[in-house]
Amino acid sequence: MIRKYPNLSKPIQIGNVHFRNRMFGAPMGGTDITADCTIGRASTAFYELRAKGGAASVTVSELVVHPETEGSHMYHLDLQTVGALSSFTYTADAIRRHGAIASVELSHSGQYAGTYLTDKDKKKGLNQWGPSDGVRPDGLEVKALTEAMIAEIVEAYGTSAALAKRAGFEMVMVHGGHGWLINQFLSPYFNKRTDHYGGSLENRVRFAQEVLDSVRKAVGPGFPIEFRMSGSELFDGGYDLTEGIEIAKLLESRIDLLHVSAGTYQRGFGVTHPSMFLPHGSNVYLAAEIKKHVSVPVATIGGLNDPKMMEEIIATGKADIVEMARALLADPELPKKVMTNRDDHIIHCLRCFTCMAERAMTATRRCAVNPLIGRELDGMEILPAAKSKKVLVVGAGPAGLQAALTAARRGHKVVLCEKGDEVGGILVGEQAIPFKHEMYKLGVTLGKLAEEAGVEIRLNTEVTKAYADQENADAILLAPGSAPILPPIPGLDGENVIVVNDLHHRQDQVSDQVVVLGGGLAGCEAAIHFAREGKQVHLVEMRAELAPDANIRHRPILLGEIEARGIKVLTGHKAVRVQPEGLACLDGEGREVLVPGTSVICAAGQRPRRDVVNALWDSALEVAQIGDCVKASTITTAIYQGHHAAMDL
Template sequence: MQNKYYPHLASPLTIKGLTFKNRILGAPMSNPEMDPDSHMRKEDVAFHENRARGGLASVAIGLGIVDAVGRTHTKEVALYDVGSLPSLKEAAKAMHRHGCNAVMELAHGGKYANARGHGQAAERYALGPNDEVNPDGLPVRSMTEDEIVHTAEAFGRAAALVKQAGFDMVLIHGGHGWLLGQFMSPSMNHRTDRWGGSLENRMRFPLLVIEKVREAVGDQFPIEFRMSGAELTEGGYGLDEGIAMAKAIDGKVDIIHVSAGVHEDPDVFVLTHPSMFVEHGCNVYLAEEIKKHVKTPVATLGGLNDPDMMEEIIASGKADIIEIARQSICDPYFPEKAFSGRKDDITRCCRCFTCFYNYLTNRTFCCAFNPIVGREMESFYGAPATTPKKVVVVGGGPGGMYAAITAAQRGHTVTLYEKNSRLGGQLLSEQYIPFKQDMYRFVQVLEGRLREAGVDVRLNTALTAEQAEALQADVILAAVGAKPIVPPIPGIDSTKVVTLDALHQKDPAIGQKVVILGGGLVGSECAIYLDGLGKDVTIVEMKDDWAADSYFMHKNAMKIYMRNSGIRIHVNTTAKAVTDAGLLCDSPNGERLLEADTILLAAGMKADRVCAESFYNAAPRVFEIGDCIRAGRVVDAVTDGYYRALDI
């Protein structure tokens, strides 16, 4: 029987006797950190299991490295070590507990490896198509014929280990500039022997790897092959060669997984992992075109987070399979919600790169909208409240909303007070910004959850500490937020000066010439939005860099947008006064006037400590949440809200 909501997306698919219960597969995601022997920890298994329990047809664990010389960092599973077997078995069991197929990605870093543990420090080297030096300064040696064969056999041995562990499919990584992609790429493979030059020669190594993997796993074990449909980088191959490559592996593998780009090109990174400044599904066209030329099922991906769009992709024949990664972090229960008619409760990934940043810097998984990610083991068995309490939440931003929902779900009686006419706090500014729509949708999702949880919401109610005390609540959660920083300069109270509240409407009352006072993350995103509206935009920033508080991947995406915009940025520039003509500033080149019809104040926020502290004695227990502690990101507010509610 077809699913009445998404008949194509929910339809099963059987490959080599393996049935995928729907068409949404979990794309490869590597682990944030491993144990000292490069084996998965229980925390890593719990993370992937949480993706599996939400309805994905399969979950792929990323970056299983097939040979020590191919290691690029510490987050990769050592598939060349039989000691990985116990943790692999545990991972496969975890997937199977939820009717989800277990998939392992087989990879080799090639010339980008740093060869951890390979020889003495002075003797370490990487292997690749050519003799060169990699970005880490490590010598790269052109692979000999014997090394090519040895590496292909290493892929086979790794695949056999994965099959022995109980996994259901292997995924060979041939994209994104990893070793196989390096051989496939005309810009990276400069060999003149039978392993380089023509397309036929460049495909010889990937085809040998497929052959060795097939020999190792047998004819009835599915093999997925990930490739870049086009490299999208200077000198790289385009879609025409991508089609030819897909035709070369057609029938030799069981799923052709079409991605895009090369990791090492920062301009392309934000297409391989689409930023919020590109359209959802930006890479689907590659799979759509390749599918016209092959018989093997084709998978597509690229910032997809909308089940309606996914259904259309499958129904129209653009691809056979959808793969998602970040969306399965943001809402692991995305498939189940879609297939049960609850798509309005889906938290959509906003592509903010919070997950990437924390993965690379803090070595953990994290999500701006999902406080459980990275803490799955401690969250799986959360108990309901043993003694229901009367809880008052003051403030209806994302932190207050999440706290109210969590407290109500645990059995408490919750009333939320919001001084404004709408919930959402600072996220209300995102409603009309095209690239921030998924952030505004988060507010709508939380509003629905408030209703479902039975939270009593009181809008247009600026609750004072005295009024809160009179309510005789057991617990008060103060989520009163922050206030804009207003520079103490002459003319700052001019009608020319507006706050972010001016963006809370479809047609903001902002003049043609706009000077944004403050070039942090918020000011920079506002500049991109206003530039998109056709405004003449200038950013003024006191520091020596703009968007210094942004994640570097997101800043890179903003840089790419700004290259082709009319946005001007003045750093090391301090505002002196607002005048009738605009903003008078001190710059490295002396005093200058920046003409403006409107000055948008984006100089940052400061915690509203006075309001927060006023609630200290208004109930037996009082907790603070989010920006009223210190102004921060939505991830901080949501995490605070969730865990404070668990403290009750």
């Protein structure tokens, strides 16, 4: 048999352990950390899903090694807490029984203890310890660790590693990047010590070396130790790639796998976890350069989800292993699909940060394109229905596509009708914006999967009451989506106005001087797109702030991109008239101003198509409404509602 991606599919031995391919599941925090900081049953299922999907390794994150100085609500492992050891054992079993190697991330946040607490005020009750005295950006005082405390923490790393091995984990990852404690010691920005743990690079590396020695003593020879580091801190005052290479060289004799990530807490979330505004694989260059200087295998990470790119990384020697986190939330079966030459079936991560925002907001997990994530115990298996029904799905947007796909997989006879000439609904318009292309691709892939599952897709087909009655379906799932809001503004129907939903049809008509009307998520992202093309862009919003509909992880990055691109923002401005030379608005004091722009992009929001829902409500005994027709919302809501409406049939 010929594999399409032979390098990604090739096994590798690290230490005495054999891994089935080169695709590893990077650390991801669980979904139900108990009050005692043990692994809940939902988290065990969460990690197991990636093992079932074919990943060579699945890393549980984060095990806090020394709760006395890092009291965050993350995993703890000791023999005193009832359920701690057993919860880790059950999780290791769940991962290993599917052929993946279970690993656990050993961590200490140092001065950033409490970062993942949902109640941020509780951070004030934690001791913030670091290499040196100081004050955090949020005003919390940081105290320097004494040498006695350092020795205690070093020993704790070994103790935790030994217990993880006892629980059945076959590898450990020592977290030495992203601004956490080990990184704080490595960094000249954080580490101002004058003893043998500070000053020279050799001194700053000492803590990491002692930690690794402690772990090695605890787990013994041949047991793989993976060390995660930032190849560069990527900010002034931190260490750069040149020093990152030297750090790697000073540590390689103590490790079996070097995991090269990027950035630090100071640099920004969207760099360590590359946002949609950055190229895929934007941090790979760090691993590629460091690999030239070390002899141990090197892993790379950062917005990777394309098998072609990942194959090239391995084939050209930039890294030996690729690691993914978000990509395996979007599609846990990505590795299995790569191994079996079914890469065209992959549901790609959108890099929308829904997963990370949900963790920060509710301490759970959710994925925009995978309705199972964080709810694996609520129905991971799509089981055949007791009775096959004829199901009519109205609308081939994300909600309708997901509903049709799930219903077909359950054995129902599904007809999916779409008024337009292609599937995807509102996602079709995203093809106009390169950094949102994966949203467009989502619709294409869901359509392909639905068709292969047996869904009959009828394009250019509007479902009227008569049409639905003629189909005589047992159940009808209504997903007609939403329509763009067009405010009653004179001139909005002019030739110089383009509704953002239609941008993919008219993008060659956009001039070099653009006004975007509407500062919600869609308007902001359109403005960024035009600014990237070198156009002069004004962004007009009636409310006092931009993008209130963006999630808490994506929004700061979005606003930063708007500022960096030089987009002129006018909040508190109400549009009153479209003119050939721009958009007339009333400012906050009621004065009329002209915002210049020979092209006006209308992104004033979406309105649910309630007329379609109301007309078809009695077209079958079983009826459900899903997606934007209920309330203009997100891809996440559409996918989730579509899946569960089909599960309820």
